[in-house]
Amino acid sequence: MRLVIADCQVDYIGRLTAHLPTATRLILVKADGSVSIHNDDRAYKPLNWMSPPCKLSEAPFEDGAATWTVTGKDGGQLVISISNVLHDSSHELGVDPGLQKDGVEAHLQELLAEHPETLGEGWTLVRREYPTAIGPVDLLCRDASGGAIAVEIKRRGEIDGVEQLTRYLELMNRDPLLAPVRGVFAAQEIKPQAKVLAGDRGITCITVDYDALRGMDDPSLRLF
Amino acid sequence: MRLVIADCQVDYIGRLTAHLPTATRLILVKADGSVSIHNDDRAYKPLNWMSPPCKLSEAPFEDGAATWTVTGKDGGQLVISISNVLHDSSHELGVDPGLQKDGVEAHLQELLAEHPETLGEGWTLVRREYPTAIGPVDLLCRDASGGAIAVEIKRRGEIDGVEQLTRYLELMNRDPLLAPVRGVFAAQEIKPQAKVLAGDRGITCITVDYDALRGMDDPSLRLF
DNA sequence: GCGTCGATTTCGATA
DNA sequence: TATCGAAGTCGACGC
Numbered sequence: 001m002r003l004v005i006a007d008c009q010v011d012y013i014g015r016l017t018a019h020l021p022t023a024t025r026l027i028l029v030k031a032d033g034s035v036s037i038h039n040d041d042r043a044y045k046p047l048n049w050m051s052p053p054c055k056l057s058e059a060p061f062e063d064g065a066a067t068w069t070v071t072g073k074d075g076g077q078l079v080i081s082i083s084n085v086l087h088d089s090s091h092e093l094g095v096d097p098g099l100q101k102d103g104v105e106a107h108l109q110e111l112l113a114e115h116p117e118t119l120g121e122g123w124t125l126v127r128r129e130y131p132t133a134i135g136p137v138d139l140l141c142r143d144a145s146g147g148a149i150a151v152e153i154k155r156r157g158e159i160d161g162v163e164q165l166t167r168y169l170e171l172m173n174r175d176p177l178l179a180p181v182r183g184v185f186a187a188q189e190i191k192p193q194a195k196v197l198a199g200d201r202g203i204t205c206i207t208v209d210y211d212a213l214r215g216m217d218d219p220s221l222r223l224f
Numbered sequence: 225m226r227l228v229i230a231d232c233q234v235d236y237i238g239r240l241t242a243h244l245p246t247a248t249r250l251i252l253v254k255a256d257g258s259v260s261i262h263n264d265d266r267a268y269k270p271l272n273w274m275s276p277p278c279k280l281s282e283a284p285f286e287d288g289a290a291t292w293t294v295t296g297k298d299g300g301q302l303v304i305s306i307s308n309v310l311h312d313s314s315h316e317l318g319v320d321p322g323l324q325k326d327g328v329e330a331h332l333q334e335l336l337a338e339h340p341e342t343l344g345e346g347w348t349l350v351r352r353e354y355p356t357a358i359g360p361v362d363l364l365c366r367d368a369s370g371g372a373i374a375v376e377i378k379r380r381g382e383i384d385g386v387e388q389l390t391r392y393l394e395l396m397n398r399d400p401l402l403a404p405v406r407g408v409f410a411a412q413e414i415k416p417q418a419k420v421l422a423g424d425r426g427i428t429c430i431t432v433d434y435d436a437l438r439g440m441d442d443p444s445l446r447l448f
Numbered sequence: 449g450c451g452t453c454g455a456t457t458t459c460g461a462t463a
Numbered sequence: 464t465a466t467c468g469a470a471g472t473c474g475a476c477g478c
Contacts, residue, residue: 001250001264003227005315015456016327024317026225028250034267039320040225043258043275044268045473047323049456051267076456091229091311096263097245099271105469106461134383134417135467155469159452163387164468167421193451239471269458275473300471329454359452379454382467388453415466 002029005087010037010048014076020047027068027080029056031093035070035078050078064088105155109138111213112153112186116141118213119151119184119206137168141184148172148181157187157205162197169203226253229311234261234272238300244271251292251304253280255317259294259302274302288312327434329379333362335437336377336410340365342437343375343408343430361392365408372396372405381411381429386421393427 004027010020025047026038033054036046050070060066064085070078109128116123122144130140130150139151150172152165165183172181183203185194190205198205228251234244249271250262257278260270274294284290288309294302333352340347346368354364354374363375374396376389389407396405407427409418414429422429 001229001262003250005225005317012456016325018326018456019324021321023320024315025320026227026252026315026317028262028268030262030267031264032266034265036268038225038252038254040255040317041258041276041320042256042473043254044260044270044273045457046268047320049268051456051458052265072456087313087315089311089313091248091250093229093248093250093264096247096249096265096271100243101471102241134421160384167383167387191451236471242471267458269472273471275471296471298471325456327456384453417467 001031001093002090003027003087004029004082004085006082007084007086008037009081009083011079012048012050012076014072014074014078018048022081022083024084024086027082035068035080037080048078050076054078105153108155108188108208108210108213109153111210111216112151112208113139115213115216118208118216119186120144120149123149132168132171134167134171137165137172143182148178149184150181151184151186153208154185154187155189157185157190157194159191159194159197161185161187162194162201162203165198165203166201169201225255225317226314227251227311228253228306228309230306231308231310232261233305233307235303236272236300238296238298238302242272246305246307248308248310251306259292259304261304272302274300329377332379332412332432332434332437333377335434335440336375336432337363339437339440342432342440343410344368344373347373356392356395358391358395361389361396367406372402373408374405375408375410377432378409378411379413381409381414381418383415383418383421385409385411386418386425386427389422389427390425393425 007024009022012018028036032052034052036049038046050072054070054072056070058066058068066082068080113128116125123141126140129136137150138153141149150168154161169183173179185198185203186206186208188208188210195205231248233246236242252260256276258276260273262270274296278294278296280294282290282292290306292304337352340349347365350364353360361374362377365373374392376385378385393407397403409422409427410430410432412432412434419429
């Protein structure tokens, strides 16, 4: 990893065209060849960048001034004109063991698939990722009387999710083997607008308690 | 801007829980207080970060080892245990003049508004950002025979865009002064699923050649 | 301030 | 390898 602090001017021609007037910035060159240009605000998004794989060629001038041309695999180019280098250092970082995450939508779906009864009494799971022509429904369940229920699961329930479920329901209700199919929108948190839209479409909203579900899933609590 | 290269272990508790085992990484502290942890690959996304506004408190130990606790406004915490500092430097960057872009959706809309005939022969523009109760339609045009056409423009055409246009059409077709209104979904690239959904809704898909449009817009080609 | 929407989104899983 | 949906999305603009 190479860190350069310098006055620079940057032009990008690729998926769009962009220009960055001269100013002092951080130029970050990673071991994978990627280059990113950071200013002193915005937590993580650079002003300009080139994703790997890409190739960096340097054309040095006097006084440490140089033009760097970074060419991406799609032919996009990032041209960096460096005029005044304040800092330049390289560092060996080695391989990173990687990040471990917990608490995403996949896990929520997993837990609800294991415990469909938390959505409604007597409900059973038919299958996860039930396929339709426009994509898979998160869960297909049956209620105590055998009626089909399509369940859409989100971490945060917003309008998009209700739209998505509406599309699935429209299609599934054309299938005589399934119809009538009810819709359930399950999320850790459901925005008021999403609730209103769901109500208007006859879709039931269920707010899911992730911690409680995770507790049910705790192996130490399993007695069977 | 402060750059630290050090062995570190990171734990994040906030919107999710994440753990990062010890390894050598770049810790980037920006003037706005934001902190991000980078390894030596992935173009620009940090492994972990805290967005501003947030507060950094350092608890130093011997040999430069320390624990940094970064607390966000939502109460989320990023705990960084630093054990071996290889580099530590600070730099004054000043204000950035900012990025100038060309080729985003706004520009595409501008070009299509100037050249509605590229969407259909004899088509004319009624207006851009035609207002409806649920938001503005990108373009309202009329075809050669005077029929109304609502045009939704995206850089990349996906299902969401078709949904959006469908809602507009539903409303506009209730207006006796406009109805019947046809729908056109225009984008540089349209995903198969979006095409299927659009076809099902009777919406026409048009793939737009941005470079050709920009060429038409080239002042040197203007003879009038 | 929240809500909506675009993004050189990036990233990961899946067919 | 394309495609599709999620993201600790972020960030900008409108109300």
